Structures are given as structure tokens and as C-alpha cells.
Amino acid sequence: MQICTVVDIAKSVGASRILRGFAITCPVGNPSVDEKDEKAYRRKYVEKALQMLEHPGERAHVESLG
Amino acid sequence: MKLQIETIRIKDFQFGASTEYRDGTLYVSRGDILDFVRQESCFDPEAFNIAIARPGDSVRIINVVDVVQPRCKVSGGIDWPGVLSEEQQIAGSGVTRVVEGVGLTLCQNNTYWSRKWGSYDMNGECAAINPYARMPQLVIEPLTSADTDFRAYREAVRRVGFRIGVLLARATLGTVPERVELLDNENRVPGLPGIAYSYQIYSKQYDTHNYREPMVYGNAVPDTFPLVMQPTEIMDGAISPCGGFRCVTTYEIQNHPIIMELMRRHGKDLNFAGVIVTVTSVEAKHRSLVAKMAASLLREVLGADGVILTKGVGGASTLDVGAIASEAEKIGIRAVPIIQILNGKSNLGVECLISEPNVDSIVCSGTYYHNFTLAPVETLLGGPKDALYLSGDDGVIEGHRIATGDPAVGQVRSTYMKQVGLMSQIGYSYGKAVDY
Amino acid sequence: MGGKKWRVVCYVNQFYAQIGGEDKAGVGFGVKEEAIGPAIQFRNLLKDDCEVVGTVYCGDNYFADNAEKSAEEGLALVAALKPDLFIAGPAFNAGRYGIACGNMVSLVARKLGIPTVTAMYPENPAVDLFRKDTYIVETGIMASGMRDAAPKMAGIGLRLLKKEPIGGAVAEGYIPRDIILNEEQPDNAAHRAIEMVLHKLRGEPFSSELLPPVFDEVAPAEAVGDVKKIKLAMVTDGGLIPEDNPDRLKPNGSTTWGHYDWDTLMENRHFVIHSGYDGTWVMENPNRLLPIDVLREVAAEGKLGELDSEVYVATGNCASVEASRTKGEQIAARLKERAVQAVILTST
Numbered sequence: 033m034q035i036c037t038v039v040d041i042a043k044s045v046g047a048s049r050i051l052r053g054f055a056i057t058c059p060v061g062n063p064s065v066d067e068k069d070e071k072a073y074r075r076k077y078v079e080k081a082l083q084m085l086e087h088p089g090e091r092a093h094v095e096s097l098g
Numbered sequence: 099m100k101l102q103i104e105t106i107r108i109k110d111f112q113f114g115a116s117t118e119y120r121d122g123t124l125y126v127s128r129g130d131i132l133d134f135v136r137q138e139s140c141f142d143p144e145a146f147n148i149a150i151a152r153p154g155d156s157v158r159i160i161n162v163v164d165v166v167q168p169r170c171k172v173s174g175g176i177d178w179p180g181v182l183s184e185e186q187q188i189a190g191s192g193v194t195r196v197v198e199g200v201g202l203t204l205c206q207n208n209t210y211w212s213r214k215w216g217s218y219d220m221n222g223e224c225a226a227i228n229p230y231a232r233m234p235q236l237v238i239e240p241l242t243s244a245d246t247d248f249r250a251y252r253e254a255v256r257r258v259g260f261r262i263g264v265l266l267a268r269a270t271l272g273t274v275p276e277r278v279e280l281l282d283n284e285n286r287v288p289g290l291p292g293i294a295y296s297y298q299i300y301s302k303q304y305d306t307h308n309y310r311e312p313m314v315y316g317n318a319v320p321d322t323f324p325l326v327m328q329p330t331e332i333m334d335g336a337i338s339p340c341g342g343f344r345c346v347t348t349y350e351i352q353n354h355p356i357i358m359e360l361m362r363r364h365g366k367d368l369n370f371a372g373v374i375v376t377v378t379s380v381e382a383k384h385r386s387l388v389a390k391m392a393a394s395l396l397r398e399v400l401g402a403d404g405v406i407l408t409k410g411v412g413g414a415s416t417l418d419v420g421a422i423a424s425e426a427e428k429i430g431i432r433a434v435p436i437i438q439i440l441n442g443k444s445n446l447g448v449e450c451l452i453s454e455p456n457v458d459s460i461v462c463s464g465t466y467y468h469n470f471t472l473a474p475v476e477t478l479l480g481g482p483k484d485a486l487y488l489s490g491d492d493g494v495i496e497g498h499r500i501a502t503g504d505p506a507v508g509q510v511r512s513t514y515m516k517q518v519g520l521m522s523q524i525g526y527s528y529g530k531a532v533d534y
Numbered sequence: 535m536g537g538k539k540w541r542v543v544c545y546v547n548q549f550y551a552q553i554g555g556e557d558k559a560g561v562g563f564g565v566k567e568e569a570i571g572p573a574i575q576f577r578n579l580l581k582d583d584c585e586v587v588g589t590v591y592c593g594d595n596y597f598a599d600n601a602e603k604s605a606e607e608g609l610a611l612v613a614a615l616k617p618d619l620f621i622a623g624p625a626f627n628a629g630r631y632g633i634a635c636g637n638m639v640s641l642v643a644r645k646l647g648i649p650t651v652t653a654m655y656p657e658n659p660a661v662d663l664f665r666k667d668t669y670i671v672e673t674g675i676m677a678s679g680m681r682d683a684a685p686k687m688a689g690i691g692l693r694l695l696k697k698e699p700i701g702g703a704v705a706e707g708y709i710p711r712d713i714i715l716n717e718e719q720p721d722n723a724a725h726r727a728i729e730m731v732l733h734k735l736r737g738e739p740f741s742s743e744l745l746p747p748v749f750d751e752v753a754p755a756e757a758v759g760d761v762k763k764i765k766l767a768m769v770t771d772g773g774l775i776p777e778d779n780p781d782r783l784k785p786n787g788s789t790t791w792g793h794y795d796w797d798t799l800m801e802n803r804h805f806v807i808h809s810g811y812d813g814t815w816v817m818e819n820p821n822r823l824l825p826i827d828v829l830r831e832v833a834a835e836g837k838l839g840e841l842d843s844e845v846y847v848a849t850g851n852c853a854s855v856e857a858s859r860t861k862g863e864q865i866a867a868r869l870k871e872r873a874v875q876a877v878i879l880t881s882t
Contacts, residue, residue, distance in 0.1 A: 033876075033877070033878055033879070034878075034879045034880075034881060035878060035879070035881070036880065036881035036882075037598070037881075037882075038598050038629060038630060038659075038881075040601075040659065040660075040663055041629055041633075042881065045659070046751065046752035047752070048755070049754070053880065053881070056559075056595050056598060056811050056882050057559075057595065057811050057812050057813070057815050057816065057882065058815040058816065058822045058823075059772070059822065059823060059880040059881065059882060060822060060823070060825045060880060061815070061819065061821065061822030063815050063818070063819075063822070067819075070819075071821075071827065071828065074821065074825050074828050075828045075832075077825065077828075078825050078828045078832060078878075079832070081878045082761045082766075082832070082838065085757065085758045085761060085766075085876045085878075086758060086760070086761055088756070088757050089755060089756075089757070091752070091754060227718050291735045293728065293731060293732070355722055355724035355725070356724040356727070356728070359724055359725060359728055360728065363728070367732065368728075368732065404731040404732070404734070404735050405731070406724070406727045406728060406731060432731050432734040433731070434727045434730045434731040435727075436723045436727050439714055439744075442713070442714050443712055443713060443714075444712055444714060445710040445712050445714065446710070446714065446744055447710070447745075448747045449744075449747075450744045450745060450746050450747055452744075452746050453746050453747070454746060455746050457746060458745060458746070459730050459731065459734050459740060459742050460742050460743055460744040460745065461723050461726045461727040461730060461743050461744075462743040463723035464716040465714045465715070465716060467714075468714075468715050468716040524724070525722055525723040525725075526722060526724065527722060528718045528720075528721070528722050528723070529716035529717065529719070529723075530716065530717055530719050530723075530726075530743060531714050531715070531716055531744070532703075532704070532714070532715055532716070532717045533702060533714060534700075534702055534711060534714065534715050
């Protein structure tokens with residue numbers, strides 16, 4: 033599975049489990065909040081990513097954090 | 099097998115009191131044509147339109163099913179064996195007289211039995227690139243009653259057209275030909291590559307009511323396996339279409355561009371190894387066997403080092419020539435298929451219907467769907483004055499009846515494949531598909 | 535045209551607007567009522583018939599973070615300059631810049647109904663998304679291709695303004711727009727075929743007029759089942775590597791990759807070699823690129839079977855598809871050797 037921000041690129045090369053990342057310069061984080069909150073935020077990405085791995089992939093399908 | 103062709107090029111073509119060739123002008127008598135019409139029980143001589151269309155005229159010819167070049171046997175052979183005769187004879191030897199500078203255009207007026215999308219204009223954008231619009235055309239439009247059997251009608255149209263062609267060629271026999279050419283590939287020159295031709299003559303995918311066109315010596319074409327035929331035989335009367343236009347005309351087969359060029363280069367930079375004839379497969383099992391048999395014949399019987407392949411109209415036909423080309427390449431025969439694109443809104447990178455990666459030498463003679471908008475014309479031939487024009491394939495619905503379209507005499511939308519003369523399945527045309 | 539000239543507006547990113555590099559990629563939209571950067575070339579090439587009345591610019595990250603909204607914002611700025619022709623880029627192989635140029639030309643063409651031209655390297659991911667909407671002139675992979683691309687772009691733009699025909703994609707140097715037309719050749723198809731087969735037999739070069747399609751169909755990998763029972767690895771194209779760069783990755787167009795033990799990587803000096811994004815945030819906390827901190831916690835809680843101790847790092851910037859495919863195959867082979875069953879890949 034792939035976490036990225038410019039999802040159109042991932043779609044065009046045939047990726048099948050795409051999760052929209054936070055920013056180009058920071059795929060799994062959020063520098064505007066404090067360290068503890070940022071880690072909690074990152075955990076959401078990781079848990080979502082693991083969950084996507086457990087489910088069938090679909091070409092060019094994109095998911096986002098709630 | 100050797101064939102001598104002797105050619106005369108006429109300067110003008112006119113109606114006359116009698117059919118004759120005089121001072122460079124070929125005259126045709128309406129009476130002689132109507133004599134042929136009277137031989138066909140399904141035609142009424144009173145309802146048989148005959149006209150001459152000339153280059154540059156504001157003329158649109160619709161319902162075109164064939165274009166024929168006037169030719170006749172000089173040496174006593176049968177003209178169009180199996181079509182104009184009950185007796186069979188193998189065509190392709192002796193001497194044949196060829197008349198250049200005029201064509202016969204056969205139309206199927208007021209019938210709804212076939213895909214009738216063949217048409218062409220004598221002036222305008224398409225005429226500028228159409229060989230048939232560069233010579234006077236004798237256009238025949240036989241009308242018939244609605245209860246006539248369509249098979250009888252189609253075959254009668256072809257017979258009348260072919261008889262006129264023979265008549266016109268015979269009228270020139272008193273004149274010494276300008277050009278004589280011997281087509282002969284009997285002896286091979288050692289050291290030159292052997293080039294064969296794989297000719298898919300027929301696809302039944304557009305048959306009307308399962309009518310198999312009597313294309314081979316007047317016989318219907320079955321789902322056959324590959325046949326070996328003589329190149330001169332093919333162009334001298336063995337094969338001719340009979341029915342709806344399928345992007346190849348009798349004129350093109352008579353002047354078959356692959357056979358002619360291979361013959362002319364035979365013994366110079368190649369040996370013309372011969373021809374195999376195939377038909378389109380409808381089943382994968384048949385396709386697979388035909389491909390292997392064709393490749394085997396090319397190598398074991400014809401001794402070919404290379405092969406040119408052509409197809410009939412449609413997508414399934416492309417799969418077949420792709421399969422033959424691939425099998426040929428596998429056993430060391432270099433293969434070049436000539437195919438077309440079936441889409442106009444795409445790119446060449448994804449539109450090649452041949453999928454075998456070892457077929458990497460392909461000529462593309464264009465897309466069917468290069469569109470034209472053609473200006474209104476003064477004169478409409480080949481159909482009633484109020485006939486509708488079939489745009490692409492969309493006019494043939496509900497049991498092949500014309501249902502939609504703009505008035506054919508007005509501005510019409512047409513496509514490259516609909517324009518008889520622009521798209522030749524057997525390599526006679528000059529177009530090539532290009533990405534835009 | 536007499537005294538009146540067509541009005542041309544250009545679009546460039548923060549780099550070509552001379553605002554700055556990746557550190558300024560977050561800069562928002564701006565307008566200069568003159569030709570700047572590549573627009574100066576268009577001004578010179580088109581000077582007889584056109585006037586470049588303005589250059590709209592925007593930072594690549596600002597644009598790409600919400601491309602749709604950014605394009606609307608840019609459109610308003612372009613429209614205010616009342617252009618007759620809109621030229622974006624060239625973007626070469628820059629992914630985000632390509633997305634920006636593509637979105638801009640597409641929206642301007644649709645909303646303002648004027649001719650548009652841009653230019654990119656054929657493998658720029660934006661090409662496939664926008665080639666049907668505009669003319670995308672083909673460029674080289676790097677900015678040095680500007681000299682070739684600019685006259686082609688200007689030529690197409692000018693003829694679109696004059697309503698003169700544009701030829702085929704190869705002849706004109708643009709990327710196919712999914713229109714196929716026929717062109718009459720000097721020789722018929724029969725002659726071309728015979729020549730081709732003879733060339734092939736003699737082993738001489740020939741040019742096939744069509745080739746069997748090569749579809750890059752990637753079937754989705756099967757679901758892994760229960761993640762509590764699998765070994766997972768982290769892969770990234772974000773270019774975070776040891777300072778001595780043992781695998782010789784390049785800032786862009788890289789053809790190599792590396793695998794590094796995470797703790798060793800972190801304990802020693804490391805940096806972001808990728809020149810296509812600003813690495814400040816990742817350097818502050820590398821877990822923002824590779825979320826090893828969280829993954830270790832999850833594994834310790836038993837919610838993930840095992841985490842590979844190594845991370846796998848490539849540089850995605852301006853990489854060709856061919857080179858990327860090769861790198862992908864090499865990385866996959868290494869992962870298989872190490873019995874990895876699933877991967878999370880992060881992209882910048």
C-alpha cells in the first residue's frame with residue numbers, strides 16, 4: 033500500500049491501495065501540532081494503512097483519513 | 099503460371115451509337131448494356147439507370163458495392179470463370195487485355211439487403227485522394243422489385259458489370275497495346291529472399307442473412323483452411339467480391355498491388371514465393387490451426403523467407419493475420435501484416451489489435467474513422483434523389499433498413515472507410531494512421 | 535493584426551519565477567505584469583504578433599496540496615489579464631509542477647475558451663491526465679530542453695491563434711491527444727510492406743507503423759490476511775539516506791536505491807538527498823517519512839507480527855518509469871529474501 037499526497041501520480045502508475053498523506057513534505061505527520069499529538073495522528077495513518085493491507089486492493093482506489 | 103497483360107490507356111470515355119474504340123475515345127452503347135440487363139430476370143431495362151460521372155463533376159455516387167476495370171481474355175480463355183460461365187477453368191494464364199482510364203461503378207439501388215455504406219464523390223476533399231475519382235466512371239444502378247431475392251439481385255449486378263467490362267475491353271482489341279508485361283514467377287533466382295503473400299480474402303462477420311459471398315470462381319466461401327493459389331490466378335478472375343462493399347474492390351484485386359509489385363521485382367531483388375488464401379476465423383480453435391497451417395505452408399510448400407499479410411474488414415480479421423504472422427515469425431519467416439485502426443479517438447500506442455509481441459513489423463493503412471464533412475452536390479447517382487446518407491454504420495438498423503441519416507445530396511458526414519477508394523484492405527491505398 | 539497584438543499569459547512555478555527552490559515551494563499565487571523566467575523566451579519568439587501581458591506563478595507544494603482549488607485560484611488571476619493565449623511551463627519531468635501546469639491549461643481552456651499550450655517530459659505523470667485537454671509539447675527530462683521546446687510551443691500557440699492547422703504529434707513535437715487521423719503517403723501500403731519485410735530480412739533498420747500495445751496492468755496484490763501474523767517493511771521514495779551516500783543516490787533522475795538499518799541510520803549523520811521537496815520537516819523528525827516509532831509500538835502491542843529492521847529508500851524525483859520499474863524489481867527481490875509479506879510505501 034502507498035501513502036502519498038499527489039494521489040493522481042499513484043493512480044496513473046497503477047497503484048491499488050492508496051492513502052492520502054498529510055503533505056508532500058511530510059507524508060505521515062503534522063508539524064503544526066505538538067509532538068505527542070502528532071504521534072497520535074501518525075498512528076491513525078499507520079492503523080489505516082495496516083487495515084488497507086488486510087482488505088482486497090482495487091486499482092487506483094484512494095482512501096483518506098476520516 | 100505466367101500471365102501476359104497488355105494495356106491500353108484511353109483518352110476519353112463517352113456514350114455512343116455503338117460500342118467501339120476510335121481515336122483514343124472509348125464509346126459505349128446503351129443498347130449493348132441493356133442487352134445484358136435483359137439477360138437478368140430480376141432487372142427491368144426501363145428501370146436501369148446508366149450514367150457517366152467525370153472527374154471534377156459535382157457528383158456523389160452512393161450504394162456503391164464495387165468498382166471494376168474493363169479487362170478481357172485475348173488468348174481464348176474464359177472471362178470470369180464460374181461467374182460468367184457454368185464451365186470452370188483455372189484463371190491466370192495466357193494473355194489479358196487491360197483498359198486503363200475508365201472504371202465501372204456498380205451500385206445497389208433501392209435494396210435494403212446489405213451494408214450499403216460505400217460511396218464516393220467526384221470532386222472535393224476526398225476526390226483529391228481517390229483514384230476512382232480521377233477517371234470517368236460508368237455508373238450502373240439497377241432497380242428491382244422489393245420481392246426479388248437479394249442473392250439473385252447481387253449476383254445479377256455483378257454479372258452485368260463484369261459483362262460490360264469484358265465488352266469494353268474487347269472493343270479495343272483492334273488496337274495495338276501501349277504496354278505489354280509478362281507476370282512470371284516460375285523460376286527462382288538463387289540467393290534472393292523468397293517473399294510470399296498471405297491473402298485473407300473473406301470475413302463472414304458482415305454477411306447478410308448468412309449469405310456467403312460467391313467470391314472464388316463464383317463459389318461461396320466456406321470456413322476454409324489455407325489454400326495455395328497462383329498469384330496470376332487471383333488477379334485474373336478467380337476472386338471477386340459480390341455484395342456489400344468491404345473496403346476492397348474488384349478493380350483493386352485486378353490490379354492487386356502486392357501481387358503486381360512482387361511480380362515486377364521477382365528475380366531482381368526478391369523471389370515471389372507464392373500466395374496462400376485464408377478466411378477469417380470465428381473461433382479461436384480454428385484461428386489457431388489456420389495460423390499454424392498457414393505458417394507451415396509458407397515454409398514447407400512455398401519456401402518463404404518473408405511474408406506480407408492482408409486482412410478483410412473488421413477486428414476479428416486482424417486477430418487472424420496477427421496469429422499467422424506470429425506463427426510465421428516463430429519458424430523464422432519475417433512477417434509484415436497490413437492492418438487498420440478501428441478507432442479515431444485514441445492513440446496508436448493502444449490501438450494495435452495484434453497483441454503478439456513478436457509481430458513487430460506492421461504497416462498501418464489508416465483508421466476507418468477519419469471523418470470528413472462533404473459539401474452538397476448537384477447530382478446524386480446510385481440511389482433515388484431523396485436517398486439518405488448513412489453516416490458510418492449508424493444507418494443500418496432494424497433488418498438492414500435505412501433508418502437515419504442526412505439527405506445524401508446535401509452536406510454529409512462521411513468516414514475514410516465509407517469512401518470507396520480511400521481505404522483498401524489489400525494495400526492499394528496510400529493512407530497511414532498518425533497520432534494527433 | 536495592424537497595431538493590435540494578441541495577449542499572452544504565462545504560468546511558472548516558484549523556481550522559474552525566481553522566488554526560490556524547494557524551500558519556497560509552499561509560496562502561494564502571485565502575478566507579475568511582465569514576462570519572467572521562461573516567459574521571456576515566449577515574449578521574444580512571439581514578438582511580431584503577441585505581447586506577454588503577465589506571468590502567473592505559484593509554489594509547487596501550494597498548488598499540488600489542493601490542485602483543484604489552486605487551479606480555480608490561478609484561473610481568476612489569469613482571467614483578469616484577459617489573455618488570448620495561455621502558456622504554462624515547461625514542467626519537464628517535475629511531477630508537482632506538471633500537475634500545476636496541466637490543471638492550469640485544462641481549466642483555462644475550459645473556462646476561458648482560449649488556446650493553451652504546455653510542455654513536459656513524456657513520463658511526467660501529469661501527461662496522461664491532461665494530454666487530451668491541450669497541446670503538451672514533448673521536452674527532455676531536464677530544463678536544458680527549454681531551447682528545443684520553446685519554439686515548438688510558440689509555433690503551436692501562434693497557429694492556434696491564427697486558426698491554422700496543427701500537424702501530427704510526431705511532426706509537431708507534441709504528445710498525442712488521442713486523435714488518430716490518416717495522412718496520405720508517397721507510397722501505397724503494399725509497397726511500404728514489401729520494403730519493410732526486405733529491410734527486416736536484411737537486418738536493416740525499419741520503422742514499424744504500429745506495434746502491439748504494452749499495457750502496464752498492475753494487478754492489486756492480494757490482501758495479507760491478518761497483520762498480526764505478517765512481517766512488514768517500510769519503503770519510501772523520499773530519499774532519506776546516510777550522509778556518506780553508500781548507494782550513490784542522486785537528487786533527481788536517480789537509478790539506485792539503498793537499504794539501511796533504521797537504528798544505524800538514525801544514530802549516524804543522515805540527510806534528504808531528494809531535491810524535489812523540502813526536507814526540513816523530515817529532518818526534524820524522520821518518522822514523518824517513515825513511521826517507525828508508531829510501527830514499533832503497534833508491533834509491541836501484538837497488532838503487527840514483525841517489523842523489518844531495515845528501511846528501503848529510493849529517490850522519486852524526475853525518475854523515468856523504466857528506471858523506477860528496475861528499482862522496484864530489485865527492492866522486491868530483497869524484500870522476498872527477507873521474507874517480508876507486506877509493505878507500506880511513502881511518497882513525497
